[in-house]
Amino acid sequence: MHIHFLGAADTVTGSKHLVDTGSHRILLDCGLFQGYKNLRERNWSRLAVSARHIDTVVLSHAHLDHSGYLPALVKQGFHGRVFATPATCDLAEVLLLDSAHLQEEDARRANLYGYSKHTPAEPLYTVDDAQRALNRLRPLPFGDEIELHPEVTVEFTPAGHLLGAATVTLRCQERTLVFSGDLGRHNDLLMPPPDPVHEADVLLVESTYGNRRHPTDDVLPLLGRLIRDTLQRGGSVLMPTFAVGRAQALILALHRLQRAGEIPAKVPIFLDSPMAAQATQLYERHQALLRVPPEEVARMCDGVTLVDTPQASEALTRSRYPRIVLSASGMATGGRVLHHLKVMAPNPKNLIVFPGFQVSGSRGAKMIAGATEVKIHGEYVPIHAEVRHLEGFSGHADADELMDWLRRFKQPPRHTYVVHGEPDAADALRTRIKEELGWRVSVPDHLARIELD
Numbered sequence: 457m458h459i460h461f462l463g464a465a466d467t468v469t470g471s472k473h474l475v476d477t478g479s480h481r482i483l484l485d486c487g488l489f490q491g492y493k494n495l496r497e498r499n500w501s502r503l504a505v506s507a508r509h510i511d512t513v514v515l516s517h518a519h520l521d522h523s524g525y526l527p528a529l530v531k532q533g534f535h536g537r538v539f540a541t542p543a544t545c546d547l548a549e550v551l552l553l554d555s556a557h558l559q560e561e562d563a564r565r566a567n568l569y570g571y572s573k574h575t576p577a578e579p580l581y582t583v584d585d586a587q588r589a590l591n592r593l594r595p596l597p598f599g600d601e602i603e604l605h606p607e608v609t610v611e612f613t614p615a616g617h618l619l620g621a622a623t624v625t626l627r628c629q630e631r632t633l634v635f636s637g638d639l640g641r642h643n644d645l646l647m648p649p650p651d652p653v654h655e656a657d658v659l660l661v662e663s664t665y666g667n668r669r670h671p672t673d674d675v676l677p678l679l680g681r682l683i684r685d686t687l688q689r690g691g692s693v694l695m696p697t698f699a700v701g702r703a704q705a706l707i708l709a710l711h712r713l714q715r716a717g718e719i720p721a722k723v724p725i726f727l728d729s730p731m732a733a734q735a736t737q738l739y740e741r742h743q744a745l746l747r748v749p750p751e752e753v754a755r756m757c758d759g760v761t762l763v764d765t766p767q768a769s770e771a772l773t774r775s776r777y778p779r780i781v782l783s784a785s786g787m788a789t790g791g792r793v794l795h796h797l798k799v800m801a802p803n804p805k806n807l808i809v810f811p812g813f814q815v816s817g818s819r820g821a822k823m824i825a826g827a828t829e830v831k832i833h834g835e836y837v838p839i840h841a842e843v844r845h846l847e848g849f850s851g852h853a854d855a856d857e858l859m860d861w862l863r864r865f866k867q868p869p870r871h872t873y874v875v876h877g878e879p880d881a882a883d884a885l886r887t888r889i890k891e892e893l894g895w896r897v898s899v900p901d902h903l904a905r906i907e908l909d
């Protein structure tokens with residue numbers, strides 16, 4: 457039995473871990489690489505393992521860096537089943553169709569303006585491929601253990617982090633392999649803390665914030681003050697946000713700030729992301745998984761205007777009145793937020809708040825690092841607006857929270873592999889696991905193929 461690390465082994469995206477039992481091949485996550493161009497190019501090179509030889513896919517959660525390669529896998533001939541929690545299946549539908557749409561859009565734009573190396577530019581996958589991938593999804597509720605193949609079972613445990621997000625336990629040939637997925641925080645606005653898992657022979661643990669601690673201050677008063685200051689000087693607020701997860705947390709945060717009188721109740725709030733609007737409905741549908749009282753879930757969108765059409769979105773970018781705009785994508789790598797950025801970034805009165813993790817190489821990462829201009833659709837846009845990164849809105853456990861989760865294991869796993877982190881973060885977590893817990897632990901290289909003892 458071996459594990460082949462096909463993604464998220466030296467970076468934070470492209471999560472793909474292939475477990476080969478000798479008779480079956482199970483792919484844990486099927487994520488897209490994001491961020492730097494050399495990483496994104498990995499999406500285009502052929503998988504080290506033929507898609508036809510993969511029997512089953514198990515998704516920890518719906519974020520694209522964990523699910524977004526699935527249509528490409530199906531396009532390459534994968535025809536097995538894909539297991540995920542019911543909420544993940546619902547969110548994956550929203551995310552994968554949008555991702556396919558963006559891929560098609562990018563290819564079309566590249567052909568129109570001729571800025572692709574490839575002629576004609578092709579999308580990585582189409583809406584049709586995404587639809588075929590979605591047809592392979594099989595919902596598996598938390599806590600139900602089912603047989604994937606003879607002698608191979610899978611079970612999901614709540615991981616916090618995102619609606620439907622799971623830690624995956626795979627039992628095969630008397631070995632228990634646990635994959636943490638992305639772990640959430642103790643005090644997330646929407647999600648309860650991750651459930652502990654007590655036993656593993658082999659453990660794969662994420663390390664997104666393996667070298668960082670989240671600020672302990674409550675993020676709501678800070679957000680309230682930043683918004684008040686911006687509105688007072690006649691500016692507007694732009695929040696590039698992940699459409700799924702962070703957008704709903706921000707809507708809840710703004711709702712609470714308005715109810716507490718921390719920000720004016722009359723300031724217009726726009727959610728300019730049809731995908732975020734769809735995802736918000738799914739949060740309502742699966743509200744039993746949230747830590748928020750149902751009455752508050754029902755009311756949190758009361759003051760929010762949903763922006764449906766591209767025309768309405770364009771009209772909003774031309775508005776001169778102070779406003780709060782939430783728009784995707786969260787790292788300003790694509791989507792409608794780019795049109796708002798072009799208009800809002802050059803004005804020093806405005807505030808741009810990045811509320812989530814920013815992958816190195818993304819526009820978001822450049823802006824929070826102090827870039828004075830960014831390139832959007834082939835042109836340079838100066839940044840004079842105030843730019844803030846509110847890590848308190850992260851959906852990821854920080855280093856201490858990761859260590860707390862690890863301490864709940866009753867015995868050390870025989871081996872622990874640290875994945876899903878930038879090299880510094882992964883190595884910092886590896887060092888802490890070795891020194892504080894005394895476990896056998898390593899950071900696998902990209903494409904490493906490791907025999908399990």
Ligand SMILES: [Zn+2]
Pocket residue numbers: 517519522617618638
């Ligand atoms: Zn995630």
